[in-house]
Amino acid sequence: MKTITFIGNGNMxxxxxxxxxxxxxxxxxxxxLEKLNKFEDEVGVEIEKILLEDSDIEGKTVMLCVKPANVEEIAARVKGRAKVIYSVLAGTTVQKIKHNLNPYAVxxxxxxxxxxxxxxxTTLTGDDSYKDEAKELLGAIGSTLWLGSEKELDIATGLAGSGPAYLTLIAEALADGAVKQGMKRADAMATMRGLFAGFGELIQEIHPALLKDGVMSPGGTTAAGYGALEDGNVRASCMNAIEQAYKKAIELSK
Structure with missing residues (x-):
C-alpha cells in the first residue's frame, strides 16, 4: 500500500x-506529539507520527498542509527531497514550493x-507528468478537475475551496428566515438540510438558470422570494466574494 506523508495536521x-x-x-x-496523537485518533486508523525535527521526506509523496506563511520555516527544518509535493496552500505558487523545498515535482x-x-x-495544476497520479490520489476524496494554469486554480480557490463557508452562510440564513416566520428551529434545520441534499444532486445535471425557471411560477412564492434576494444584491455579493478571495490568493503568492 502506497504511503502518503502529510506535513501539517490542521483541519484540511x-x-x-x-x-x-x-x-x-x-x-x-x-x-x-500530543497534537499528532489527536490527529491519529480523529482519523481513526494507525498513522506513523514523526516530529518535524526528525523528519526526512527523501523520495516520498508529500501532502503539504501547512499555513502559507510557514513554508520557509518548514523548508529549513525538514530533510530530504520529496518525489512529489501535493500542496493545498492557497496562493502559494509552484515556483515558491520548488524554491524552498526542492522537490522533483509539484x-x-x-x-x-x-x-x-x-x-x-478538488482543482489541480502543476507538473503535467503527475496529472494522472494527482487525479487518482485526490479522486479518493471526491471529484477532481485539472486546470491549465495557476491563475485558474487561484480563482477556483475562491469558488470550490472557500465555497463551503459561503454556503454555510446561505444555509444558516435560510433556516433563520424560516424560524423568523414561526417554524421550529429543529424543523427549519431539517428542511434546510433536505433542500441542500436534493439541490446537490440536481445541480450536477441541470444548469442553475433552468432550475430556477423550473420552480419560479409567475407571481408565485418563489418569484417573491427571488426578488427579495435580488433586492439584497445577493448575486453581486456572491460574485464579489469570488473576486475578493482571488485577490487574497494573489496577495498570498507575493
Whole structure:
C-alpha cells in the first residue's frame, strides 16, 4: 500500500486523511506529539507520527498542509527531497514550493472540507507528468478537475475551496428566515438540510438558470422570494466574494 506523508495536521489535513485512509498508508509530520496523537485518533486508523525535527521526506509523496506563511520555516527544518509535493496552500505558487523545498515535482491542489466525506471538489495544476497520479490520489476524496494554469486554480480557490463557508452562510440564513416566520428551529434545520441534499444532486445535471425557471411560477412564492434576494444584491455579493478571495490568493503568492 502506497504511503502518503502529510506535513501539517490542521483541519484540511484531517479532512484529506479521512478520505485517503482506506486506500493509502498514512504518516504525518508535525511539531507536537500530543497534537499528532489527536490527529491519529480523529482519523481513526494507525498513522506513523514523526516530529518535524526528525523528519526526512527523501523520495516520498508529500501532502503539504501547512499555513502559507510557514513554508520557509518548514523548508529549513525538514530533510530530504520529496518525489512529489501535493500542496493545498492557497496562493502559494509552484515556483515558491520548488524554491524552498526542492522537490522533483509539484502539484498544487485546492480541495475543500467535504474531503472528509469523500465529496470534495478538488482543482489541480502543476507538473503535467503527475496529472494522472494527482487525479487518482485526490479522486479518493471526491471529484477532481485539472486546470491549465495557476491563475485558474487561484480563482477556483475562491469558488470550490472557500465555497463551503459561503454556503454555510446561505444555509444558516435560510433556516433563520424560516424560524423568523414561526417554524421550529429543529424543523427549519431539517428542511434546510433536505433542500441542500436534493439541490446537490440536481445541480450536477441541470444548469442553475433552468432550475430556477423550473420552480419560479409567475407571481408565485418563489418569484417573491427571488426578488427579495435580488433586492439584497445577493448575486453581486456572491460574485464579489469570488473576486475578493482571488485577490487574497494573489496577495498570498507575493
Amino acid at each position: 489535513a484531517l479532512s484529506i486523511a479521512k478520505g485517503l485512509k482506506e486506500r493509502y498508508k498514512l504518516e504525518v509530520i508535525g511539531r507536537d 502539484v498544487r491542489s485546492m480541495p475543500n472540507l467535504a474531503a472528509s466525506v469523500g465529496r470534495s471538489m
